[in-house]
Amino acid sequence: xxxxxxxxxxxxxxxxxxxxxxxxxxxxxxxxxxxxxxxxxxxxxxxxxxxxxxxxxxxxxxxxxxxxxxxxxxxxxxxxxxxxxxxxxxxxxxxxxxxxxxxxxxxxxxxxxxxxxxxxxxxxxxxxxxxxxxxxxxxxxxxxxxxxxxxxxxxxxxxxxxxxxxxxxxxxxxxxxxxxxxxxxxxxxxxxxxxxxxxxxxxxxxxxxxxxxxxxxxxxxxxxxxxxxxxxxxxxxxxxxxxxxxxxxxxxx
Amino acid sequence: xxxxxxxxxxxxxxxxxxxxxxxxxxxxxxxxxxxxxxxxxxxxxxxxxxxxxxxxxxxxxxxxxxxxxxxxxxxxxxxxxxxxxxxxxxxxxxxxxxxxxxxxxxxxxxxxxxxxxxxxxxxxxxxxxxxxxxxxxxxxxxxxxxxxxxxxxxxxxxxxxxxxxxxxxxxxxxxxxxxxxxxxxxxxxxxxxxxxxxxxxxxxxxxxxxxxxxxxxxxxxxxxxxxxxxxxxxxxxxxxxxxxxxxxxxxxxxxxxxxxxxxxxxxxxxxxxxxxxxxxxxxxxxxxxxxxxxxxxxxxxxxxxxxxxxxxxxxxxxxxxxxxxxxxxxxxxxxxxxxxxxxxxxxxxxxxxxxxxxxx
Numbered sequence: 075x076x077x078x079x080x081x082x083x084x085x086x087x088x089x090x091x092x093x094x095x096x097x098x099x100x101x102x103x104x105x106x107x108x109x110x111x112x113x114x115x116x117x118x119x120x121x122x123x124x125x126x127x128x129x130x131x132x133x134x135x136x137x138x139x140x141x142x143x144x145x146x147x148x149x150x151x152x153x154x155x156x157x158x159x160x161x162x163x164x165x166x167x168x169x170x171x172x173x174x175x176x177x178x179x180x181x182x183x184x185x186x187x188x189x190x191x192x193x194x195x196x197x198x199x200x201x202x203x204x205x206x207x208x209x210x211x212x213x214x215x216x217x218x219x220x221x222x223x224x225x226x227x228x229x230x231x232x233x234x235x236x237x238x239x240x241x242x243x244x245x246x247x248x249x250x251x252x253x254x255x256x257x258x259x260x261x262x263x264x265x266x267x268x269x270x271x272x273x274x275x276x277x278x279x280x281x282x283x284x285x286x287x288x289x290x291x292x293x294x295x296x297x298x299x300x301x302x303x304x305x306x307x308x309x310x311x312x313x314x315x316x317x318x319x320x321x322x323x324x325x326x327x
Numbered sequence: 328x329x330x331x332x333x334x335x336x337x338x339x340x341x342x343x344x345x346x347x348x349x350x351x352x353x354x355x356x357x358x359x360x361x362x363x364x365x366x367x368x369x370x371x372x373x374x375x376x377x378x379x380x381x382x383x384x385x386x387x388x389x390x391x392x393x394x395x396x397x398x399x400x401x402x403x404x405x406x407x408x409x410x411x412x413x414x415x416x417x418x419x420x421x422x423x424x425x426x427x428x429x430x431x432x433x434x435x436x437x438x439x440x441x442x443x444x445x446x447x448x449x450x451x452x453x454x455x456x457x458x459x460x461x462x463x464x465x466x467x468x469x470x471x472x473x474x475x476x477x478x479x480x481x482x483x484x485x486x487x488x489x490x491x492x493x494x495x496x497x498x499x500x501x502x503x504x505x506x507x508x509x510x511x512x513x514x515x516x517x518x519x520x521x522x523x524x525x526x527x528x529x530x531x532x533x534x535x536x537x538x539x540x541x542x543x544x545x546x547x548x549x550x551x552x553x554x555x556x557x558x559x560x561x562x563x564x565x566x567x568x569x570x571x572x573x574x575x576x577x578x579x580x581x582x583x584x585x586x587x588x589x590x591x592x593x594x595x596x597x598x599x600x601x602x603x604x605x606x607x608x609x610x611x612x613x614x615x616x617x618x619x620x621x622x623x624x625x626x627x628x629x630x631x632x633x634x635x636x637x638x639x640x641x642x643x644x645x646x647x648x649x650x651x652x653x654x655x656x657x658x659x660x661x662x663x664x665x666x667x668x669x670x671x672x673x674x675x676x677x678x679x680x681x682x683x684x685x686x687x
Binding site: 095124125126127128130131137140141143144145146147148149150151154157158159160161162164165166169186187189190 | 350351353379381383384385387388389391392393394395396398399401403417418421425520531532533534535536537540541542543544545546547
């Protein structure tokens with residue numbers, strides 16, 4: 075029996091979004107990026123906005139997001155995605171503009187850009203992957219690294235004296251008048267992935283309604299740099315990340 | 328008849344941007360060029376041509392807004408002065424690498440560091456030799472009048488899109504602040520989104536089109552061999568620019584035995600120096616590079632058989648003189664005269680330096 079005899083439309087219970095390319099992802103097994111990419115692609119397909127969505131990819135692991143989601147992409151300099159997204163949205167007000175950033179990109183080197191884009195209330199969507207560590211460069215401390223967490227640049231654990239406190243940038247941008255929707259989600263269970271997908275959809279709808287900036291933080295795992303198995307990384311996240319980065323909507327108006 | 332106005336160089340940049348159909352201006356205030364954005368905000372072009380004008384939170388953000396706007400196939404520009412341009416150099420390198428068209432205006436002030444707000448030409452190296460990281464060039468135009476400030480905006484956009492590369496107008500505080508007559512050219516309409524999609528849809532992020540996969544604008548390639556290919560392509564483009572886009576002007580060079588080389592406001596001053604020399608019976612001419620990259624090497628070389636000496640005159644410690652020396656290649660003596668830090672020489676000071684250096 076050939077595989078084509080099995081995969082018939084009537085037998086299909088699930089298929090990959092048409093907006094995802096067939097390129098094999100470079101993300102480590104267990105990484106949250108792949109799930110978030112899938113959710114974004116599904117929402118783009120469901121809203122039928124593949125031709126109207128422009129993505130801005132960051133510097134970091136998601137730099138190659140453009141290989142996996144088949145839309146027009148701009149690859150930004152480190153931290154500057156909100157600046158590119160700002161200009162793109164202002165020059166194409168009818169397009170959907172999505173800036174996809176990690177924690178080092180958004181909350182460290184790009185702090186000025188995210189704060190000011192949110193404060194201006196740019197009608198863009200920001201997806202913020204917070205796994206509390208630098209992935210691409212090999213596991214250094216991120217602005218969101220938890221206290222006592224060991225990384226390549228905090229080998230004895232993050233200390234307040236040496237490194238200051240983890241930055242809750244999502245709570246910070248929620249204070250700004252320009253943001254309309256600020257939420258913190260995760261993708262470690264099917265239910266949480268469904269909630270994140272709903273959040274992405276809502277953010278894109280906000281953008282169409284010109285309500286202001288929507289920011290979705292996805293508390294994520296980086297099992298490779300956390301040096302844990304995918305399953306243990308999920309457990310560690312629930313146990314350690316969620317108490318400090320509690321899930322749920324922070325602002326919705 | 329074309330409208331003629333008395334305007335500052337900075338104001339001329341703003342008026343030209345609107346009339347040459349710019350889609351977006353993104354900038355951050357810095358002396359001595361703040362009139363560019365102030366004029367744009369006063370003119371409110373978003374009400375007329377639909378041009379976007381946005382005050383960014385920093386020069387870093389401005390240049391990255393330009394990057395985003397240029398990705399969209401739109402005509403985008405910024406203006407700044409020396410310290411601000413330093414912040415933009417990273418973005419310029421990205422845009423050169425990603426082959427994006429844009430216009431950056433540098434109204435130079437005295438440096439280094441925070442320096443001063445008076446005019447200087449100390450950013451020649453930064454503009455012409457790179458500024459940012461990696462092997463890249465931007466086309467550099469050096470206006471010497473308010474009219475050229477206006478005209479070069481249009482020329483810059485044409486060149487930027489012709490070669491898909493950043494173009495810089497390298498001006499200074501004198502040209503930016505001085506008022507002169509400027510003739511406004513016939514306005515050019517902004518392209519519609521539809522026209523942009525048709526013209527640039529094969530590379531720009533205008534939204535994925537049915538007949539193609541998503542466009543990706545990036546300067547990244549992790550394969551060394553691929554990155555070398557990209558570099559070779561860029562170098563081939565710069566070679567083409569060198570062959571086709573050199574612009575310069577000569578003054579009283581026909582019978583010249585000596586020649587000054589100066590750009591921008593220095594060239595304006597040197598015009599008077601040439602007159603002074605001629606009155607004293609010295610056959611002095613002036614070559615004014617209009618493009619600093621590509622540099623008018625051949626223009627200088629053509630003059631060499633009749634010359635006894637060349638002097639580069641700059642408002643810096645001697646930067647363009649290196650390119651003059653490369654062009655002259657030891658065939659005649661090359662001297663340099665300059666002042667720095669916002670101090671400007673008079674035509675007489677230039678003449679004195681010239682006479683002294685060549686024992687005349």
